[in-house]
Amino acid sequence: MSTTLILGKRLSFKHIVPFLSGGLAFLVGGIILYAAGVDPLEAYALLIKGSLGTTRAIADTLVKTISLLISGLAVAVAFKCRLWNIGAEGQLYMGALGGLLVGIAVVGMIPVVSVIIVLIAGIAFGAMFSLVPAVLKVKLGVSEIIVTVLLNFVALLFISYLLHGPIKAPGFLPYSPDIFPESELPILIDHTRLHAGLIIAGLAAIFVHFLWKSKIGFELKSVGMNISAARYAGMNITKSILITMAISGGLAGLTGAVLLAGVQHRLIEGISPGYGFIAVIIALLGRENALGVCLVAFFFAVLLAGSESMYRTLGIPVAFAQTLQALVLVFVLIGEVFTRIHLPRRIKRVNEAKLEDHGKQIGAPAERGKGE
C-alpha cells in the first residue's frame, strides 16, 4: 500500500509542477514590469481584462486559441513519437496555400462541403510538405530537425514569391484574391470574430486523444519511444515514421487552412504570426498530450490577447508577452528536469527498498509454494 502512496504522490506532484512554474514566471515577469516602472498588479489585471473581460475579448482569445491548439497538437503528435518536427510554421503556410488554391477554384457547392474540401486540401498540402523531411530521414538518415527548420524558410519565401507574382490579386499589396464566401468558416457568435474553426480544433484534439488509444497510435508511439524494440517486436519503422510526420504536417496544414477560411479569407505573408513556432513550446508544456495542449494553448492565447490590451493602455510593448512566454518555458523546463530526472531516481530507490521487503514477506514463500 505504501508503494502506491509514493506513486500517487508523484503523480499529483508531477501535475502541480507546471502550475508552480507558471506562477514563478509571472512573479519574475512582475519584477521586470516593476523595474520598467509599471505597476505589475495593474498590468496583470489588464492582461486578464483584455483577454477575458468581455464577450468580444473572449471571442478574440478563442480565435487565437484555435490556431495555437491545432498547431500545438501537430507538434505534440510528432514529439510524442520522438520526431522533432520544428517545421509546423512552414507546413502551416503550405496548408494555407492548399486551402487557397481550392478556395478560389471551387464554386457553387453547398458551403459545408466547400469548407471541408478547403480544409482537406490544407491537410493534404501540409502532410505532403512534411513528408519531405520524413522521407529524407527514412531513406538517408537525415536529421528531421535540420530539414524541418530549413523548410520553414523555403515555405515562407515560396509563399512570398507567389504573393508578389503568380497569385497576387490586383492592387499594390502582396495579397492573394479572396476565397469564395461559401468556402469561409461561418462565424459562431454574431459581432465577434469567433468562427467554426473552434469546432475543428476540438475535433482535432479528440482525434489526437484517441489516436494514442488506437492500434496504429500504439505502433507509432512505440517506434518513437524505442526503434530497436519496435523493430524487434515486428513493427514497421518506415511506415510509422512516415505516418507520424504526415499526421503532424497534416494538422499544421489544417491550422493554415483554418486561418485562411476562418480569419483572413485570403493568403497574406503574415497569415501566421509564428503560431508554428509557439506550437513547439505549447506541445512541450502540454506534455505532448491533447488535454495538456488544450490548456496551454488557451493560456498562451490569453497571454497574447491580453498583452495587446496592456500595450494599448499602459504602453507595455507586446514583446512583453513573449518575455512572459519565455519565462514560463524556462521555469517549466526547470520543473521538468526536476520531475523527470530527479524524482524518478528517488522513487526508484524507494520502490526497490519497498519491493525488497515486499519480496521477503510475500514473494519468497509464494515462490517456494509454486516450485513444482
Next chain:
Amino acid sequence: MSDAGSPPFTNLNPSQSSPVGTPENQPVLSMNGITCRFSDVIANNDVHFDLFKGEIHGLLGENGAGKTTLMSVLYGLYKPEAGEIYVKGKKVDIKSPLDSIGLGIAMVHQHFLLTPSHTVTENIIVGLKSPRRSILLNTTEAENRILELSRKYGLKIDPKAIVGDLSVGEQQRVEIIKALYRDVDILILDEPTSMLTPVEEKALFSTLSAMVKAGLSIIFITHKLREVIEASTRVTVLRGGKVIGTVMTAKTTETDLAKLMIGRSLTHSVDRLEQEIAAGIQKSSSARATAGLATMLELKDVFALNNSGIQALKDLSLTVSKGEILGIAGVDGNGQSEMAEIVSGLRKIQSGQVTIDGRDTTGMSPKQIREWGLAYIPEDRLNTGLILEYTIAENLILDRWYSRPYSGKIFLDKHEMKRFAEEIVTNFDVRTPSLDIQVRYLSGGNLQKIVLGRELSKEHKLLIAHNPTRGLDVGAAEYVHKQLFKQKASGVAVLLLSLDLDEILLVSDRIAVIYAGTIMGVFDRTTADVDKIGPLMGGYVVEAGA
C-alpha cells in the same frame, strides 16, 4: 635525466618480501562496521571485512548484495554513513579514488576505463606526473618499466600496441598493469572473468597467484562460485548488504557457498543440477525420438555483415531439432548477435538460407517470422526487449498489439490488456508494486520475467534465448533455466546463445562453438568439456578427433 637510477614517472618499491597468505598477522586492510544507505535502502549494513597480505579474498554475492557498494566505499566513490577503514593498521579517511590510490589501493573495473585510440603505454601513464619538466612525452622509460612488470607477473603485452586493437583479455592486462605501475599493494578486481575465454581466465588466475606471491593482496568480486573456489584463499559472502560469513576456501564447497549466498539451497544447484541434466537429456532425447529428430531451425551457408559493414557471419551452418537446447558457446562479438538477428529477420542476409519448420524464412519480415512461430528473448532486454517508458501491459502486447483479443478493429482493448498483464504477473511471478508503473522502475530479474512472459505466452515452435540470464542473480537465473527446460520438454527447439560457458554446459543438449562468425565444432553435451570447447572459442583448431 641525470638521476638515471630513478624509475620513470613514479617509484617502484621492490615488492616487500614477507610470508605469503598467513592470515595470523595484522590485516593490510580492514573495514569495520561499514553502513551505507541510499535513501531508504541499506546497501551495506554493519559490514566487517579484512584483507591479509598475500591473499586472494573472494567477495561473493548475488547482484544487489552490496559487493560493489562496499568496494566503492573503499575506493572513495561513496561515503559510508558509519564505519571505519584501516589500511596497514592506520585509520584512514578515503574521500576520492585519488586518496585510495595514494594508499596503494587500485580497482580494475568490470568495464575497462581505457582510451582505445591511445597506446598501451599512454593509457598506463595517463594522469601521472613526469619526473622531468618537459613538454614532450618520453615514453621509453615507461615502456621499459611496463615490460619489466609484464615479465614479472606473466602479463604479456606490447607497450606500443594501440589499445583498440587488443582483445578483451589483453585490455584487462593493461588495466592490471596500470594498477601495478602505480605501486599498489591492494588490487580490487570487479567481475574480472565476465568477458574472458576459458584460456584467458586461466592465464588471469596464474597472474593473480604470481601477484600475491610478490606480496600484493587481491579482492576478487564475483558471483560465480566456481571461480571463487578456483582462485581465492578466503571468501566473504554478502547477502542483502550483510556479511553472511567469511570462510577459508579450502574448507568449503560450492554447495555450501551457494547456500550462504542465496540463503536457501538452490533447487538445481550443483548436485541436484547434475540429476536434472541427466533427466533433461533423457527427456529431450525421448522428445527428440518421438519428434523423430525433426529439424526445426536450419541455417545454411549464411553470410552476413555487422553494423559497421564488417563480415560477421561466414559460411555459417547449423541445425536445431525439436525438443532440444542447442547452446552456442563463444566469446562476445563473434557473430552471436548477428546470428540471432538473421534468424529473427532483423538483419539482412548476404547469402545463404534460413529455414524454420520446413519453411524458407530468409528475407521474411520480423513480424512474419514471429507469426510463423518464433519467440525471441533478445540480448539487450533494456533497449530491445522492452520499452522502459511503457507499463507491463503495454510491453506485453508489443508484438501482438494488432491482433485479437488485445485489440479490436481500431482501438486497443484496455481491459484485455490488463487481464493479460495480471495473468503473466501471476504466472511468471513478476514482483511489481503496481501494474500501472513504467517498467523502468522494476529490477533486472523482473524485467526479464516480463520478456519471458511475453515471448513464452505466444504460440511458438522455436525459441532464441540470447544471454537470458546476464545480470540476473542466481535465483532469477535458475528460474530462467527452468523455463528453458520446460520449453524443451514441450517440444520447442531452443537456440541458446550465451557468453557464460557454465550456463551453456549446464542446460544444453548439444553445444556449438562459434568463432569469427563460423561454427568451429558441435559437441554432444555428454562429450563436451571446457578443455575441448575453450581452445575453439579462442579460434584454435584442435586436431581432428578431439
